[in-house]
Amino acid sequence: MSEKIVQLNEEVIKGQLKDLVRGSVEETLNELLEAEAEKLTQAARYERNEKRQGYRSGHYRRSLTTTSGDVTLKVPKLKGISFETAIIERYRRRESSVEEALIGMYLASVSVRRVEDITEALWGSKVSPSTISELNKKAYVHSED
Template identity: 55%
Template sequence: MPKHILQVNQPMFETQLDRMVSEKVTEILNRMLDAEADEITGAARYERSCGRKAYRAGHYERDLTVKAGKLSVRVPKLKGALFESAVIERYRRREESVEEALIDMYLAGVSTRRVDDISQALWGARMPSQTLSDKLRKVYGDIDAWRERPLSQAYPYVFMDGVWH
Protein backbone atom coordinates (compact mmCIF):
# COMPACT_ATOMS: atom_id res chain seq x y z
CA MET A 1 0.00 0.00 0.00
CA PRO A 2 1.60 3.30 -1.06
CA LYS A 3 1.99 6.02 1.51
CA HIS A 4 0.64 9.40 0.52
CA ILE A 5 2.48 12.43 1.75
CA LEU A 6 0.32 15.45 2.22
CA GLN A 7 2.08 18.71 1.49
CA VAL A 8 0.70 21.93 2.87
CA ASN A 9 1.46 25.32 1.43
CA GLN A 10 2.15 27.01 4.79
CA PRO A 11 1.79 30.68 3.72
CA MET A 12 -1.45 29.96 1.85
CA PHE A 13 -2.79 27.97 4.82
CA GLU A 14 -1.96 30.79 7.26
CA THR A 15 -3.56 33.39 4.98
CA GLN A 16 -6.74 31.35 4.65
CA LEU A 17 -6.80 30.68 8.39
CA ASP A 18 -6.35 34.40 9.16
CA ARG A 19 -9.17 35.23 6.74
CA MET A 20 -11.47 32.63 8.29
CA VAL A 21 -10.79 33.92 11.81
CA SER A 22 -11.43 37.53 10.72
CA GLU A 23 -14.69 36.54 9.02
CA LYS A 24 -15.90 34.64 12.10
CA VAL A 25 -15.00 37.47 14.48
CA THR A 26 -16.79 39.94 12.19
CA GLU A 27 -19.85 37.68 12.01
CA ILE A 28 -19.96 37.29 15.80
CA LEU A 29 -19.59 41.04 16.41
CA ASN A 30 -22.33 41.81 13.87
CA ARG A 31 -24.67 39.31 15.53
CA MET A 32 -23.94 40.79 18.97
CA LEU A 33 -24.64 44.31 17.69
CA ASP A 34 -27.91 43.13 16.10
CA ALA A 35 -28.93 41.43 19.36
CA GLU A 36 -28.27 44.70 21.23
CA ALA A 37 -30.39 46.59 18.69
CA ASP A 38 -33.19 44.02 19.12
CA GLU A 39 -33.06 44.52 22.88
CA ILE A 40 -33.13 48.32 22.64
CA THR A 41 -35.99 48.37 20.11
CA GLY A 42 -37.98 45.72 21.96
CA ALA A 43 -38.46 43.68 18.78
CA ALA A 44 -36.43 41.64 16.31
CA ARG A 45 -35.59 42.93 12.86
CA TYR A 46 -38.73 43.16 10.63
CA GLU A 47 -40.94 42.07 13.55
CA ARG A 48 -44.28 43.82 14.00
CA SER A 49 -44.86 44.36 17.70
CA CYS A 50 -47.01 46.56 19.93
CA GLY A 51 -44.23 46.73 22.52
CA ARG A 52 -41.70 48.19 20.09
CA LYS A 53 -39.78 51.11 21.64
CA ALA A 54 -37.83 52.21 18.55
CA TYR A 55 -37.27 51.35 14.90
CA ARG A 56 -34.26 50.29 12.90
CA ALA A 57 -32.98 52.78 10.36
CA GLY A 58 -30.32 50.76 8.57
CA HIS A 59 -26.71 50.55 9.65
CA TYR A 60 -23.32 52.08 9.01
CA GLU A 61 -19.93 50.45 8.49
CA ARG A 62 -17.28 50.98 11.12
CA ASP A 63 -13.67 49.80 11.11
CA LEU A 64 -12.35 48.17 14.24
CA THR A 65 -8.85 46.82 14.80
CA VAL A 66 -8.69 43.68 16.96
CA LYS A 67 -6.17 40.88 17.47
CA ALA A 68 -7.63 39.14 14.41
CA GLY A 69 -6.84 42.17 12.23
CA LYS A 70 -8.80 45.09 10.83
CA LEU A 71 -12.53 44.35 10.66
CA SER A 72 -15.47 46.21 9.18
CA VAL A 73 -18.57 45.78 11.35
CA ARG A 74 -22.15 46.87 10.68
CA VAL A 75 -23.41 49.11 13.48
CA PRO A 76 -27.23 49.41 13.58
CA LYS A 77 -28.86 52.84 13.41
CA LEU A 78 -32.13 53.37 15.28
CA LYS A 79 -35.04 55.81 15.09
CA GLY A 80 -36.53 56.80 18.40
CA ALA A 81 -33.64 55.56 20.56
CA LEU A 82 -29.90 56.05 20.86
CA PHE A 83 -27.86 52.95 20.04
CA GLU A 84 -25.07 52.70 22.60
CA SER A 85 -23.27 49.40 22.34
CA ALA A 86 -21.77 47.53 25.26
CA VAL A 87 -19.79 45.45 22.74
CA ILE A 88 -17.96 48.33 21.06
CA GLU A 89 -17.34 51.58 22.88
CA ARG A 90 -18.35 54.71 21.05
CA TYR A 91 -15.45 56.27 19.08
CA ARG A 92 -13.10 53.38 19.89
CA ARG A 93 -11.21 52.21 16.80
CA ARG A 94 -8.88 49.67 18.38
CA GLU A 95 -9.33 46.89 20.88
CA GLU A 96 -7.58 47.66 24.16
CA SER A 97 -5.15 44.72 23.83
CA VAL A 98 -3.97 46.12 20.47
CA GLU A 99 -3.29 49.52 22.03
CA GLU A 100 -1.45 47.89 24.94
CA ALA A 101 0.72 45.90 22.52
CA LEU A 102 1.63 49.08 20.63
CA ILE A 103 2.51 50.91 23.85
CA ASP A 104 4.60 47.92 24.99
CA MET A 105 6.51 48.03 21.68
CA TYR A 106 7.32 51.69 22.22
CA LEU A 107 8.36 51.15 25.84
CA ALA A 108 10.66 48.34 24.62
CA GLY A 109 12.51 50.90 22.50
CA VAL A 110 10.73 50.84 19.12
CA SER A 111 10.28 54.32 17.61
CA THR A 112 6.78 55.72 17.13
CA ARG A 113 7.20 55.68 13.34
CA ARG A 114 8.33 52.06 13.43
CA VAL A 115 5.35 51.15 15.66
CA ASP A 116 3.12 52.62 12.93
CA ASP A 117 4.76 50.36 10.31
CA ILE A 118 4.53 47.29 12.57
CA SER A 119 0.84 47.91 13.32
CA GLN A 120 0.16 48.10 9.58
CA ALA A 121 1.96 44.78 9.03
CA LEU A 122 0.31 42.97 11.97
CA TRP A 123 -3.26 44.25 11.96
CA GLY A 124 -3.67 45.96 8.60
CA ALA A 125 -4.34 49.28 10.30
CA ARG A 126 -2.01 52.16 10.99
CA MET A 127 -1.44 53.73 14.39
CA PRO A 128 -0.35 57.28 13.56
CA SER A 129 2.71 58.31 15.53
CA GLN A 130 0.85 61.36 16.92
CA THR A 131 -1.94 59.12 18.28
CA LEU A 132 0.65 56.89 19.93
CA SER A 133 2.41 59.93 21.38
CA ASP A 134 -0.89 61.16 22.86
CA LYS A 135 -1.51 57.77 24.49
CA LEU A 136 2.06 57.66 25.80
CA ARG A 137 1.62 61.03 27.54
CA LYS A 138 -1.00 59.38 29.75
CA VAL A 139 1.26 56.36 30.38
CA TYR A 140 4.19 58.60 31.29
CA GLY A 141 1.89 60.62 33.56
CA ASP A 142 0.98 57.42 35.42
CA ILE A 143 4.65 56.40 35.63
CA ASP A 144 5.66 59.84 36.96
CA ALA A 145 2.85 59.76 39.55
CA TRP A 146 4.05 56.35 40.75
CA ARG A 147 7.71 57.41 40.81
CA GLU A 148 6.97 60.62 42.73
CA ARG A 149 4.51 59.13 45.23
CA PRO A 150 5.34 59.71 48.89
CA LEU A 151 7.00 56.81 50.69
CA SER A 152 5.47 56.74 54.17
CA GLN A 153 7.72 54.10 55.71
CA ALA A 154 11.33 52.96 55.59
CA TYR A 155 12.14 50.27 53.02
CA PRO A 156 15.24 48.07 53.35
CA TYR A 157 17.51 47.96 50.31
CA VAL A 158 20.94 46.76 49.26
CA PHE A 159 23.17 48.96 47.11
CA MET A 160 25.94 47.21 45.18
CA ASP A 161 28.60 48.45 42.84
CA GLY A 162 31.01 46.36 40.86
CA VAL A 163 32.89 45.68 37.64
CA TRP A 164 32.74 42.44 35.65
CA HIS A 165 35.97 41.20 34.02
Protein backbone atom coordinates (compact mmCIF):
# COMPACT_ATOMS: atom_id res chain seq x y z
CA MET A 1 0.00 0.00 0.00
CA SER A 2 1.49 3.32 -1.01
CA GLU A 3 1.20 6.27 1.30
CA LYS A 4 0.29 9.63 -0.11
CA ILE A 5 2.63 12.35 1.00
CA VAL A 6 1.26 15.86 1.12
CA GLN A 7 3.69 18.73 1.10
CA LEU A 8 2.63 22.20 2.08
CA ASN A 9 4.40 25.37 1.15
CA GLU A 10 4.15 27.44 4.32
CA GLU A 11 5.04 30.71 2.59
CA VAL A 12 2.22 30.31 0.06
CA ILE A 13 -0.27 29.45 2.81
CA LYS A 14 0.85 32.40 4.95
CA GLY A 15 0.52 34.73 1.96
CA GLN A 16 -2.95 33.45 1.14
CA LEU A 17 -4.07 33.79 4.77
CA LYS A 18 -2.68 37.32 4.94
CA ASP A 19 -4.57 38.23 1.76
CA LEU A 20 -7.74 36.67 3.15
CA VAL A 21 -7.49 38.62 6.41
CA ARG A 22 -6.63 41.87 4.59
CA GLY A 23 -9.60 41.39 2.27
CA SER A 24 -11.89 40.71 5.20
CA VAL A 25 -10.69 43.85 7.03
CA GLU A 26 -11.18 45.93 3.87
CA GLU A 27 -14.68 44.56 3.26
CA THR A 28 -15.74 45.10 6.88
CA LEU A 29 -14.47 48.70 6.98
CA ASN A 30 -16.22 49.51 3.69
CA GLU A 31 -19.48 48.02 4.96
CA LEU A 32 -19.18 50.11 8.14
CA LEU A 33 -18.66 53.26 6.06
CA GLU A 34 -21.75 52.44 3.97
CA ALA A 35 -23.83 51.83 7.12
CA GLU A 36 -22.70 55.18 8.51
CA ALA A 37 -23.71 56.94 5.28
CA GLU A 38 -27.13 55.25 5.40
CA LYS A 39 -27.63 56.35 8.99
CA LEU A 40 -26.66 59.96 8.20
CA THR A 41 -28.91 60.19 5.13
CA GLN A 42 -31.66 58.14 6.81
CA ALA A 43 -32.04 56.18 3.59
CA ALA A 44 -30.39 53.26 1.85
CA ARG A 45 -28.72 53.63 -1.53
CA TYR A 46 -31.25 54.64 -4.23
CA GLU A 47 -34.03 54.75 -1.62
CA ARG A 48 -36.46 57.66 -1.75
CA ASN A 49 -38.38 58.62 1.37
CA GLU A 50 -39.62 61.68 3.25
CA LYS A 51 -37.03 61.43 6.05
CA ARG A 52 -34.06 61.53 3.70
CA GLN A 53 -31.44 64.11 4.83
CA GLY A 54 -29.01 64.23 1.92
CA TYR A 55 -28.02 62.49 -1.28
CA ARG A 56 -25.16 60.26 -2.26
CA SER A 57 -22.65 61.54 -4.75
CA GLY A 58 -20.50 58.48 -5.33
CA HIS A 59 -17.41 57.77 -3.27
CA TYR A 60 -13.68 58.38 -3.26
CA ARG A 61 -10.89 55.90 -2.62
CA ARG A 62 -8.55 56.23 0.30
CA SER A 63 -5.67 54.02 1.37
CA LEU A 64 -5.23 52.93 4.99
CA THR A 65 -2.32 50.92 6.38
CA THR A 66 -3.49 48.37 8.93
CA THR A 67 -1.72 45.55 10.73
CA SER A 68 -3.22 43.28 8.06
CA GLY A 69 -1.70 45.33 5.23
CA ASP A 70 -2.84 48.18 3.00
CA VAL A 71 -6.58 48.38 2.44
CA THR A 72 -8.53 50.59 0.05
CA LEU A 73 -11.52 52.32 1.55
CA LYS A 74 -14.45 53.57 -0.51
CA VAL A 75 -15.52 56.63 1.46
CA PRO A 76 -19.04 57.80 0.52
CA LYS A 77 -19.51 61.37 -0.71
CA LEU A 78 -22.75 63.02 0.33
CA LYS A 79 -24.57 66.12 -0.90
CA GLY A 80 -26.56 68.25 1.48
CA ILE A 81 -24.81 66.99 4.63
CA SER A 82 -21.20 66.48 5.59
CA PHE A 83 -19.84 62.97 6.03
CA GLU A 84 -17.31 62.71 8.83
CA THR A 85 -16.81 59.09 9.71
CA ALA A 86 -16.34 57.95 13.27
CA ILE A 87 -14.52 54.84 12.04
CA ILE A 88 -11.33 56.51 10.81
CA GLU A 89 -9.96 59.88 11.84
CA ARG A 90 -9.78 62.47 9.12
CA TYR A 91 -6.44 62.47 7.27
CA ARG A 92 -5.25 59.34 9.12
CA ARG A 93 -3.36 57.02 6.80
CA ARG A 94 -2.27 54.39 9.31
CA GLU A 95 -4.02 52.43 11.99
CA SER A 96 -2.90 53.60 15.45
CA SER A 97 -1.34 50.21 16.27
CA VAL A 98 0.91 50.62 13.22
CA GLU A 99 2.07 54.02 14.49
CA GLU A 100 2.65 52.57 17.95
CA ALA A 101 4.82 49.84 16.44
CA LEU A 102 6.86 52.44 14.53
CA ILE A 103 7.38 54.51 17.67
CA GLY A 104 8.35 51.33 19.56
CA MET A 105 10.99 50.55 16.94
CA TYR A 106 12.37 54.08 17.29
CA LEU A 107 12.55 53.76 21.07
CA ALA A 108 14.35 50.44 20.62
CA SER A 109 16.97 52.28 18.49
CA VAL A 110 16.10 50.54 15.22
CA SER A 111 17.61 52.41 12.25
CA VAL A 112 15.35 54.18 9.75
CA ARG A 113 16.47 51.89 6.93
CA ARG A 114 15.70 48.83 9.04
CA VAL A 115 12.27 50.26 9.95
CA GLU A 116 11.54 50.65 6.22
CA ASP A 117 12.44 46.99 5.64
CA ILE A 118 10.40 45.80 8.62
CA THR A 119 7.29 47.75 7.60
CA GLU A 120 7.51 46.40 4.07
CA ALA A 121 7.81 42.83 5.38
CA LEU A 122 4.96 43.20 7.88
CA TRP A 123 2.44 45.39 6.07
CA GLY A 124 3.47 45.26 2.44
CA SER A 125 4.42 48.94 2.12
CA LYS A 126 7.44 50.97 3.15
CA VAL A 127 7.07 53.91 5.48
CA SER A 128 9.04 56.92 4.28
CA PRO A 129 11.94 58.29 6.34
CA SER A 130 10.06 61.60 6.74
CA THR A 131 7.06 59.78 8.21
CA ILE A 132 9.31 57.95 10.65
CA SER A 133 10.92 61.25 11.59
CA GLU A 134 7.51 62.89 12.23
CA LEU A 135 6.44 59.98 14.45
CA ASN A 136 9.74 60.15 16.30
CA LYS A 137 9.10 63.85 17.00
CA LYS A 138 5.69 62.94 18.44
CA ALA A 139 7.26 60.27 20.64
CA TYR A 140 9.95 62.68 21.79
CA VAL A 141 7.36 65.35 22.72
CA HIS A 142 5.27 62.80 24.65
CA SER A 143 8.33 61.45 26.49
CA GLU A 144 9.26 64.96 27.68
CA ASP A 145 5.80 65.53 29.22
